Amino acid sequence: MNRIFNFNAGPSTLPLSVLEKVRxxxxxxxxxxxxxxEMSHRSAEYDEVHHKAMNLIRELYGLDDNxxxxxxxxxxxxxFSMIPMNFLPAGASCDFTVTGTWSKKAFxxxxxxxxxxxxxxxxxxxxxxxxxxxxxxxxxSAAYLHITSNETIGGIQWQSFPDTGSVPIVCDxxxxxxxxxxxxxxxxxxxxGAQKNAGPAGVAIVIIRNDMLERCPENMTAYLNYxxxxxxxxLYNTPPVFPIYMVSLVMQWVKDNGGLExxxxxxxxxxxIVYDAIxxxxxxxxxxxxxxxxxxxxxxxxxxxxxxxxxFIEEASEQKMGGLKGHRSVGGCRASIYNAMxxxxxxxxxxxxxxxxxxxx
Ligand SMILES: *Cc1c(COP(=O)(O)O)cnc(C)c1O
Numbered sequence: 001m002n003r004i005f006n007f008n009a010g011p012s013t014l015p016l017s018v019l020e021k022v023r024x025x026x027x028x029x030x031x032x033x034x035x036x037x038e039m040s041h042r043s044a045e046y047d048e049v050h051h052k053a054m055n056l057i058r059e060l061y062g063l064d065d066n067x068x069x070x071x072x073x074x075x076x077x078x079x080f081s082m083i084p085m086n087f088l089p090a091g092a093s094c095d096f097t098v099t100g101t102w103s104k105k106a107f108x109x110x111x112x113x114x115x116x117x118x119x120x121x122x123x124x125x126x127x128x129x130x131x132x133x134x135x136x137x138x139x140x141s142a143a144y145l146h147i148t149s150n151e152t153i154g155g156i157q158w159q160s161f162p163d164t165g166s167v168p169i170v171c172d173x174x175x176x177x178x179x180x181x182x183x184x185x186x187x188x189x190x191x192x193g194a195q196k197n198a199g200p201a202g203v204a205i206v207i208i209r210n211d212m213l214e215r216c217p218e219n220m221t222a223y224l225n226y227x228x229x230x231x232x233x234x235l236y237n238t239p240p241v242f243p244i245y246m247v248s249l250v251m252q253w254v255k256d257n258g259g260l261e262x263x264x265x266x267x268x269x270x271x272x273i274v275y276d277a278i279x280x281x282x283x284x285x286x287x288x289x290x291x292x293x294x295x296x297x298x299x300x301x302x303x304x305x306x307x308x309x310x311x312f313i314e315e316a317s318e319q320k321m322g323g324l325k326g327h328r329s330v331g332g333c334r335a336s337i338y339n340a341m342x343x344x345x346x347x348x349x350x351x352x353x354x355x356x357x358x359x360x361x
């Protein structure tokens with residue numbers, strides 16, 4: 001086998017045991033003589049997979065009956081449209097924190113639908129910093145507050161969430177979904193594209209509170225209305241069966257690894273190893289993000305020159321470490337270290353970083 005340590009930002013590394021299980025049962029699922037992707041989405045076999053994925057997400061996040069889990073096609077990007085279309089009627093306004101590439105996109109779409117009030121914009125810090133949640137001047141009558149919990153490109157992550165009273169937080173958790181415990185009671189809606197921490201691309205996972213469902217307008221086309229998906233348990237139309245099947249296996253893997261408690265400890269450990277490697281060679285590597293908001297999922301760092309960054313990425317790839325190039329919009333290096341990245345992967349990276357700094361510093 002020739003697998004590498006894959007530091008890509010998304011799609012990204014998945015647990016090897018899950019990939020192997022998918023391979024083993026792909027052609028003939030549980031002796032039914034066909035693949036899971038060839039079966040009716042109304043079959044008993046698929047129904048079990050579908051609800052297993054939903055129920056594991058409920059169990060892992062400790063959701064009560066006040067929340068529904070939905071699977072919706074179109075990725076997280078589709079949610080940028082659906083959220084304002086459902087929750088931002090004429091006359092209402094929402095609050096937005098603009099903290100990087102992804103929240104800018106969500107903001108742009110929401111602005112086309114209704115009134116958006118920016119309560120934080122990180123542009124003066126090149127989107128490399130986050131505010132103290134207590135410092136935000138929030139509108140108590142806002143329809144919702146939108147937050148991107150982890151900015152995948154900038155490498156910044158909210159460590160706590162503002163107290164918003166009765167205003168629900170709507171949160172894009174695409175790149176830190178299922179990586180830590182979150183104060184669920186603050187959220188009216190959480191959404192995540194699966195391809196960072198939960199499975200392959202092709203489905204968005206949505207966790208929605210019942211009072212939000214009640215706010216969805218009646219005069220709306222079916223697929224775009226959250227109520228439609230909730231009423232049919234995300235089986236209104238043919239759901240993205242293959243990604244959901246893989247989400248069910250990845251969620252089982254999270255459970256087998258100690259649930260959110262075990263998984264978040266691993267995230268602490270992984271990220272400490274990489275940030276420590278940066279600090280240990282601080283005359284060579286530099287993390288542009290202040291400590292208080294450094295992401296535990298996407299570690300961004302710079303080398304003394306762009307030429308050295310290029311060399312670093314090339315030599316790392318010769319040593320079976322891939323995907324370390326920063327996003328084209330910001331340059332530099334980025335190590336995405338999602339749930340499925342083994343500790344051995346970040347140790348290998350940290351060791352390589354030390355050697356590379358010694359040779360080239
Ligand atoms: C990747 C990502 C998205 C976009 O997800 P798609 O599924 O490609 O639409 C949105 N938000 C964040 C934070 C992301 O990391």
